[in-house]
Amino acid sequence: MTVLLEADHLLRRYATRRGMLGRPVDVRAVDGVSLVLEAGRTLGLVGESGCGKSTTGRLVLGLETPDGGEVRFQGDAMPPPGSAAWRALRARMQMVFQDPLGALDRRLPIGVQVAEPLEIHAIGNAHERAARVETLLRAVGLRPDHATRYPHELSGGQRQRAVLARALATDPALLVCDEPISALDVSIQAQVMNLLVELQDRFGMGVLFISHDLRAVRQVSHRVAVMYLGRIVEEGDPDAVLHDPAHPYAQALVSAIPHPGRGARRIVLQGDPPNPADRPRGCAFHPRCPVATSLCTMDVPALKRRPTDGRLIACHVAHGDVPAGGGVAEVKEAA
Numbered sequence: 001m002t003v004l005l006e007a008d009h010l011l012r013r014y015a016t017r018r019g020m021l022g023r024p025v026d027v028r029a030v031d032g033v034s035l036v037l038e039a040g041r042t043l044g045l046v047g048e049s050g051c052g053k054s055t056t057g058r059l060v061l062g063l064e065t066p067d068g069g070e071v072r073f074q075g076d077a078m079p080p081p082g083s084a085a086w087r088a089l090r091a092r093m094q095m096v097f098q099d100p101l102g103a104l105d106r107r108l109p110i111g112v113q114v115a116e117p118l119e120i121h122a123i124g125n126a127h128e129r130a131a132r133v134e135t136l137l138r139a140v141g142l143r144p145d146h147a148t149r150y151p152h153e154l155s156g157g158q159r160q161r162a163v164l165a166r167a168l169a170t171d172p173a174l175l176v177c178d179e180p181i182s183a184l185d186v187s188i189q190a191q192v193m194n195l196l197v198e199l200q201d202r203f204g205m206g207v208l209f210i211s212h213d214l215r216a217v218r219q220v221s222h223r224v225a226v227m228y229l230g231r232i233v234e235e236g237d238p239d240a241v242l243h244d245p246a247h248p249y250a251q252a253l254v255s256a257i258p259h260p261g262r263g264a265r266r267i268v269l270q271g272d273p274p275n276p277a278d279r280p281r282g283c284a285f286h287p288r289c290p291v292a293t294s295l296c297t298m299d300v301p302a303l304k305r306r307p308t309d310g311r312l313i314a315c316h317v318a319h320g321d322v323p324a325g326g327g328v329a330e331v332k333e334a335a
C-alpha cells in the first residue's frame, strides 16, 4: 500500500490564562500524535469531545500550524500554510464538516457550490464544470435538478451528500471528515456512512474519519486510533479494538456501546475528562483508570507495539510492565 499521509509527533499548544491572577498556562491540545494513512484507506480517529482529534484533522490539512512535528503528504513535507504551494495542494485535500447547513452558503444554489472548488482551482471550462457537477451529484445519490435548489430546500442527509459532492469536485487524494454524521438523524447516519464507503471504492481517496462514535468509526475504517487528552492511546484493527480493547480508556468506550443480550458489564468512568490546562502527572488517564498503579501516577506510558498482535498501546498494565492496581472506575451490569 502507498502511504498517502504521515504525521510525525505533532504538537499543538495554545496559551491560555487561569485563576484569579490570570496565570499563563500552556495547553497541549495535541501532544506528540503520529499517524499514517495509506492511499485509498480510512483511518478512524475516536475519542471524547476535547481530546484533540479535530485539531489533529486541522493540523494534517495545514489549516493550523503545528508547534512541533511534521506532516508529509505523498512523501513531501507540507508547505507552509497560506503559501502558493499549499493552496495548490489544497485541491488534493478536502474537509467535510459536522454541520452541512453551516458548511453550505444558504444564498447559493447547490450546483454553484459544488462547482466552487473547480473555479477556485481553475479546473475545466464552464461546460466541463457543469458536466462534473452533474456527475458528482449522481455519485452522491442526488439528482441533477438538485443543482438548482438552495440548502434549505434539501433534507439534512441531502445536504451532507451535497457537501460530499463539493469535497470530491477536485478529485482529492485525502478527505478529512470531522464528525460528518453527528448532526444527522440516526436513520440517515447509516446511509451517509455507506455512501462514504461507496465513494471511496469509486474515487479511491484516503479518509481520516474523526468521530466520538466508535461504532461509526468501525463501520468505515481500516484502522482505528483512540485518542485521550491529546495523545493516541491505542491503535489497531477496528474489529480487534472493538472486540478486545487493550487500553482501559478504550475498554470503557467499548463497554458504553449498547449491545442487547451481550450481558457485558459497563465501565463507568468517574469524573470528567481532565482539563488539558491541568494535565495529571504520569498517565493522563490515571485519575479515572480502574486499574491504575502507583507507576501510572509518575510515568507517562509510551505508545508501543504489543508483540503478540502488533497493536499500538500506551499503557503500563496492558504491556505487562506492572500488575493491575485498584483505580477509581465503577463497573455496572449492563441493562
Ligand code: SF4
Residues within 6 Å of the ligand: 247, 248, 249, 283, 284, 285, 286, 287, 289, 290, 291, 292, 293, 296, 301, 314, 315, 316, 317, 318
Ligand atoms: Fe494509564 Fe496506568 Fe490506566 Fe494504563 S493502567 S491506562 S498506564 S493509568
